[in-house]
Amino acid sequence: MTKHFLAGAALSALLITPAVAQDAGTVLATVNGQDITLGHVIAATAALPEQYQALPNDMLLQGILEQLIQQEVVASMARDELSGAMRIGLENEERAYIAAMALDAVAMADIPAEELQAEYDAQYGNVEPVTEYNASHILVETEEEAQALIEELEGGADFAALAQEHSTGPSGPNGGQLGWFTAGMMVPPFEEAVFALEVGEVSPPVQTRFGWHVVILNDTRDQAAPALEEVQDQLIEGLRQARVDSYLEEMSAAAAIERPEMELDPALIRDLGLLDN
Structure with a gap:
């Protein structure tokens, strides 16, 4: 996405006229009947690498919107003729994105001070000097x-x-x-x-x-054992990972997972030709 970002910003002279009420559904452009909204721009902005986050908001708005428009111009022409490889790739991308957002919500939920203290006590409370x-x-x-x-x-x-x-x-x-x-x-x-x-x-x-x-x-x-403040970041990281592991274990146990018994040649995972069969 970032390859053509700055070029898009320079090419665009678009000015957005403020609406009475603007939210994620506010339409900023329509390409071949497909709306591009403020929500699309917000999501794309959040996904930018750190070095682009410091750019001025007006440059980000113009550049990202221009890029989304260009992407939709291409996508709208190809959407009805997706290859098997493209459809399967989209399924994988959707699956990965939804799972990542769900796990991020689990991991990044607030950690109460008492939970952090309990973890510190468990790891360092009985440490001898x-x-x-x-x-x-x-x-x-x-x-x-x-x-x-x-x-x-x-x-x-x-x-x-x-x-x-x-x-x-x-x-x-x-x-x-x-x-x-x-x-x-x-x-x-x-x-x-x-x-x-x-x-x-x-x-x-x-x-x-x-x-x-x-x-x-x-x-x-x-x-002596380190103070809580010295190890707080690594304790929090460990607690977040433990939450994710526990959530995955719980969800996996509740899921209906079936694995058909079959002989599968491992070399098939490199056969791209199967995607369009």
Whole structure:
């Protein structure tokens, strides 16, 4: 629809004379006996991509109406001679549109505050705080190098300065700082060493597949469950999806669905020639 939209707007010089009462049934044009109404323009406007929604209303009105007129000029000539493919395509489009509107109405109905709170409580009410760790490390190739660094630290050397000078890891230029992490984010030997430390304490040499580490625990903190406001959008999205799933399950259970037993060659779904037979 958008391909010729702006061209249509530029071509049209149509001015709509206000009627005493204008509603969705107000006729804006008639093409070969087929009315194009304000309702048709409203529906087409709502379906425009976001980048077109910011256009001025007068441009939208003129452009969409012109496009609908052009479409009806073509459609009115072809409507009485629809091919089998066109008729089946229209049936699919109608089915999809009606279903989409019905599901949208189910999904987008208001979610009461108490329902949102209940969902938050169900997901986060019993979440235990998770401990986060902030550590720095110096990565070297051998245990001897690691032990020598520990001795320098015991003598008063600055950890960040040693990391910048000696660490072969990517965090070296940043003083070995690894930031905040929780259990499961680091390799097991490294985590075990960190978890055994007190804040400010330096570990003995720790070996991982990356080499030998000297680790200092900078700080710890508890990561509490997020506030309702932080997760509200994803909770609402989940509730809306749950509504749709429940509605589909309920409607399917109540529907009379019959599936004839037959052998069907799956390759037939690509045979466009069958549509016009």
